[in-house]
Amino acid sequence: MALTYIYNSDTPQGGQQINNTQSPINGNFQDIDTLMAVNHVAFNTVNDFGKHKFVSYVNQGSDPSTTVAEIALYSKAVQDSSNLSELFYRYPNDGTVVQLTGSSTSAESVTVGATYESGTNPSGYKYLAGSYQYLSSGLIFMTGNIQLPASSVYNAEIPVGDGIPVFSSAPLNIVVSAGDDRSGPNRYGVTIVDSTQFTIKQQNANNQNIYWIAIGV
Amino acid sequence: MSGPINTYISNVPQASQYIRATQKPIQSNFLAISELLSVNHVGFNDAENFGKHNFTSLPSQSVTPTTLSSEMVVYCAPSTGYNPYELFYRYPSNGSVVQLTGTSNSSSDITDGYAYISGAQPTTNLRAIMKWGLVTGLPSGSVTTTVNFPTGAGIPAFVSTPAVSWCFQGVPSSAGVDGLINGIAATGFQWFDNGSSGTWDIYYIAIGQGM
Numbered sequence: 372m373a374l375t376y377i378y379n380s381d382t383p384q385g386g387q388q389i390n391n392t393q394s395p396i397n398g399n400f401q402d403i404d405t406l407m408a409v410n411h412v413a414f415n416t417v418n419d420f421g422k423h424k425f426v427s428y429v430n431q432g433s434d435p436s437t438t439v440a441e442i443a444l445y446s447k448a449v450q451d452s453s454n455l456s457e458l459f460y461r462y463p464n465d466g467t468v469v470q471l472t473g474s475s476t477s478a479e480s481v482t483v484g485a486t487y488e489s490g491t492n493p494s495g496y497k498y499l500a501g502s503y504q505y506l507s508s509g510l511i512f513m514t515g516n517i518q519l520p521a522s523s524v525y526n527a528e529i530p531v532g533d534g535i536p537v538f539s540s541a542p543l544n545i546v547v548s549a550g551d552d553r554s555g556p557n558r559y560g561v562t563i564v565d566s567t568q569f570t571i572k573q574q575n576a577n578n579q580n581i582y583w584i585a586i587g588v
Numbered sequence: 589m590s591g592p593i594n595t596y597i598s599n600v601p602q603a604s605q606y607i608r609a610t611q612k613p614i615q616s617n618f619l620a621i622s623e624l625l626s627v628n629h630v631g632f633n634d635a636e637n638f639g640k641h642n643f644t645s646l647p648s649q650s651v652t653p654t655t656l657s658s659e660m661v662v663y664c665a666p667s668t669g670y671n672p673y674e675l676f677y678r679y680p681s682n683g684s685v686v687q688l689t690g691t692s693n694s695s696s697d698i699t700d701g702y703a704y705i706s707g708a709q710p711t712t713n714l715r716a717i718m719k720w721g722l723v724t725g726l727p728s729g730s731v732t733t734t735v736n737f738p739t740g741a742g743i744p745a746f747v748s749t750p751a752v753s754w755c756f757q758g759v760p761s762s763a764g765v766d767g768l769i770n771g772i773a774a775t776g777f778q779w780f781d782n783g784s785s786g787t788w789d790i791y792y793i794a795i796g797q798g799m
Contacts, residue, residue: 409639445643
């Protein structure tokens with residue numbers, strides 16, 4: 372709902388009669404009071420006046436600029452995600468833009484697994500559930516679970532799809548471990564290929580659920 | 589951004605002033621209020637979003653903001669890490685200060701890095717930190733090798749034993765490879781392999797409490 376009065380910042384005018392200025396001045400004061408009560412602790416509140424109760428971020432169409440000693444925090448629409456918007460921040464001096472929030476949901480993880488099971492699929496293995504999370508540092512944290520046959524080497528694809536973040540370069544680190552505790556040898560190795568795939572070798576004599584964690588930017 | 593264009597005169601009008609002398613300062617105040625609120629905020633006369641924020645610009649604070657018993661603050665302050673400034677938050681009652689953002693230099697620390705995770709213990713100021721690394725040339729032959737987590741200016745340190753997950757880099761081909769890590773501590777961990785020959789490379793991720 373709009374403010375009751377139209378804020379008139381250029382009032383009073385020098386040529387106005389006093390009886391013509393009472394209304395715009397009064398209206399401005401009421402508008403100021405109403406506006407400051409949005410997000411903020413309003414006038415005449417002991418101790419807390421001027422602080423924020425919370426901050427509502429209106430989605431920005433472009434990234435805000437920053438000076439040399441400040442950081443901007445804002446909201447922006449995101450595409451193909453389970454959320455319509457996410458929080459971002461930008462480093463000083465029009466620096467790097469980092470997505471602060473965003474993660475997969477459990478329902479989405481199931482969908483991801485099903486997608487990959489029917490995707491590129493060398494015979495004998497399949498994707499199970501996975502998830503991702505934006506970390507406040509700007510890193511992307513991604514997990515997955517692949518079922519591999521005994522003593523196998525497979526090229527594993529890093530999940531892609533609606534709303535799933537994409538590593539801009541090869542992940543910084545990937546570790547794998549086995550989900551089944553059976554007879555050895557319990558050796559699991561990974562070779563990071565690029566931003567989209569890595570190679571897993573498991574030398575166990577049995578089929579294994581391989582869990583992996585990848586971090587990257 | 590320069591300005592402000594308009595000067596805000598907070599103590600106007602005065603009782604002793606003639607009305608003709610107050611028109612200018614009152615007008616200037618209304619202009620200044622509108623000008624100030626247009627910074628970061630959706631301004632007057634926007635029917636839907638007036639008073640909300642387009643974004644919040646957080647100039648660096650040289651003094652940590654104080655907090656009352658039921659409020660928190662988010663602010664920007666200088667950092668000793670890779671970026672000169674980062675976002676922080678503070679718990680109620682002038683509580684713990686927690687760094688919200690920050691990571692190692694992704695361009696130079698490709699294989700060994702760290703990142704803050706936005707969680708912390710409010711009473712101890714300890715928080716979750718993740719470190720990762722690629723360690724090359726680890727020996728076999730029943731030799732124990734100590735692997736230290738990265739240290740240095742701006743790099744957060746674990747204060748207790750982290751959880752460490754690891755795996756080989758590449759594909760171990762030797763039948764004698766059976767490596768393990770033990771002796772995990774805040775400073776690092778120990779690698780042991782009982783194979784007869786060869787050297788191995790491993791990836792690790794450590795998550796633990798630090799500051």
